[in-house]
Amino acid sequence: MTRELVLGIDFGSASTIAGVLVGSRIELVQDAGDSVIPSVIYVPDRGDSVVGRRAIAHQIAEPSNTIRSVKRLLGLDSSSELVRRFAASTALPLDLTTPRPMFKLRSGAQAPEQVAAAIIGYVRTLAEQRFGVRIRRAVMTMSAGAPPGYRDAIIRASKIAHLELVDLIAEPVAASLALDLHSYPGNRRIIVCDFGGSTFDVSAVVQQGLRFTPVGVGGDHLLGGDDLDDALANTIAGVVYKKTRYDMTREVTRWTELVLRCENVKRQLSVVENTPLAMREAFTADGKRQDLRTVVDRPFAERAWATLMHRVREVIQDLLVRTGWAPEDVDLVGLVGGGSMIPVFQATVASVLPADRIRRADQPELAVAQGATLLTARHSRTSSELPNLVAT
Numbered sequence: 001m002t003r004e005l006v007l008g009i010d011f012g013s014a015s016t017i018a019g020v021l022v023g024s025r026i027e028l029v030q031d032a033g034d035s036v037i038p039s040v041i042y043v044p045d046r047g048d049s050v051v052g053r054r055a056i057a058h059q060i061a062e063p064s065n066t067i068r069s070v071k072r073l074l075g076l077d078s079s080s081e082l083v084r085r086f087a088a089s090t091a092l093p094l095d096l097t098t099p100r101p102m103f104k105l106r107s108g109a110q111a112p113e114q115v116a117a118a119i120i121g122y123v124r125t126l127a128e129q130r131f132g133v134r135i136r137r138a139v140m141t142m143s144a145g146a147p148p149g150y151r152d153a154i155i156r157a158s159k160i161a162h163l164e165l166v167d168l169i170a171e172p173v174a175a176s177l178a179l180d181l182h183s184y185p186g187n188r189r190i191i192v193c194d195f196g197g198s199t200f201d202v203s204a205v206v207q208q209g210l211r212f213t214p215v216g217v218g219g220d221h222l223l224g225g226d227d228l229d230d231a232l233a234n235t236i237a238g239v240v241y242k243k244t245r246y247d248m249t250r251e252v253t254r255w256t257e258l259v260l261r262c263e264n265v266k267r268q269l270s271v272v273e274n275t276p277l278a279m280r281e282a283f284t285a286d287g288k289r290q291d292l293r294t295v296v297d298r299p300f301a302e303r304a305w306a307t308l309m310h311r312v313r314e315v316i317q318d319l320l321v322r323t324g325w326a327p328e329d330v331d332l333v334g335l336v337g338g339g340s341m342i343p344v345f346q347a348t349v350a351s352v353l354p355a356d357r358i359r360r361a362d363q364p365e366l367a368v369a370q371g372a373t374l375l376t377a378r379h380s381r382t383s384s385e386l387p388n389l390v391a392t
């Protein structure tokens with residue numbers, strides 16, 4: 001391999017997406033035919049770890065050997081409230097007696113950076129195989145409101161994965177490029193709402209020609225797709241408890257399965273009004289294991305999410321106050337992140353920002369990675385037809 005390409009990476013808590021520029025075309029890395037690569041790793045008691053699509057299959061059967069949402073921990077101390085919340089919501093044993101949290105796996109302890117490195121390294125290898133080139137440098141995105149230790153942690157994780165980060169750019173700036181705003185250079189005030197797996201990030205970005213500058217960030221690090229899944233699972237467990245006095249939240253394996261099934265329900269409800277939810281031997285009633293079979297409709301789910309949607313409104317309103325922008329000052333509202341496909345989320349954003357200026361990325365889960373990949377042009381030795389974008 002003599003040629004070298006620069007990889008653009010959106011390392012997300014739910015999924016990692018990466019791409020390279022071939023001329024001015026974005027080519028995304030594929031994992032088993034899918035460009036959405038789950039940020040999931042399965043660490044067996046013995047033998048090699050499995051990352052991405054193939055790790056997903058182990059989540060239900062072996063939740064205490066399967067790590068997901070590791071991004072939530074990167075750069076945080078064990079004493080952080082966010083770490084405590086993570087520990088409370090996972091079947092994974094975490095050691096919080098050391099200054100930084102550590103996963104206590106039967107095969108040994110692993111730091112969040114090592115786990116992140118395994119995912120990033122896997123994506124790099126997939127890219128090298130697909131494009132037949134050496135990849136040693138990357139442009140990566142990070143949440144505009146990431147905790148202070150995040151930058152160092154992700155640089156270390158990338159280094160372990162044999163990648164030098166030549167640029168770390170704000171996710172909302174990458175999203176603005178994915179929305180193709182650089183093709184219409186003008187002066188704009190942009191609000192980017194990124195509803196991802198673990199966080200809801202809202203950013204104010206000013207576009208001046210080809211220059212994009214974040215001027216304000218807001219967000220909630222306890223408000224993402226994972227939290228919607230938990231809220232829906234809790235509501236369903238509450239209904240089961242009322243009828244049977246059986247508490248589904250107390251059994252780690254079943255609770256994990258219920259949360260994962262709720263994630264699927266959430267995705268379905270973005271396209272249909274109601275969807276079945278089935279889970280074998282979900283609870284015990286009358287001394288027997290019983291299956292859970294129900295139909296979840298949008299109003300039921302939206303009631304479960306009402307408090308979270310209230311926070312979506314508050315986060316946006318708070319950012320407007322801090323930037324001094326009135327809703328009508330905003331020229332464009334960009335929606336990205338997998339969660340932006342949820343109808344009640346879209347309606348919530350439209351209740352605070354001008355509905356006619358909202359633009360959702362065509363593929364909202366891919367948008368940030370597409371922007372990161374466009375920005376690799378600045379570091380490529382091959383000539384590119386792309387304009388010289390300025391992103392800070």
Ligand SMILES: Nc1ncnc2c1ncn2[C@@H]1O[C@H](COP(=O)(O)OP(=O)(O)OP(=O)(O)O)[C@@H](O)[C@H]1O
Nearest residue numbers: 012013014015196197198199225267270337338339
């Ligand atoms: N069609 C859909 N409808 C509803 N939710 C969806 C849909 N597709 C994906 N999601 C949810 O979007 C979330 C993942 O979004 P995304 O890939 O943007 O997150 P991420 O970038 O990994 O996370 P973060 O930005 O918080 O680090 C998950 O919670 C997933 O369940």
Ligand SMILES: [Mg+2]
Nearest residue numbers: 012196337368
């Ligand atoms: Mg994201």
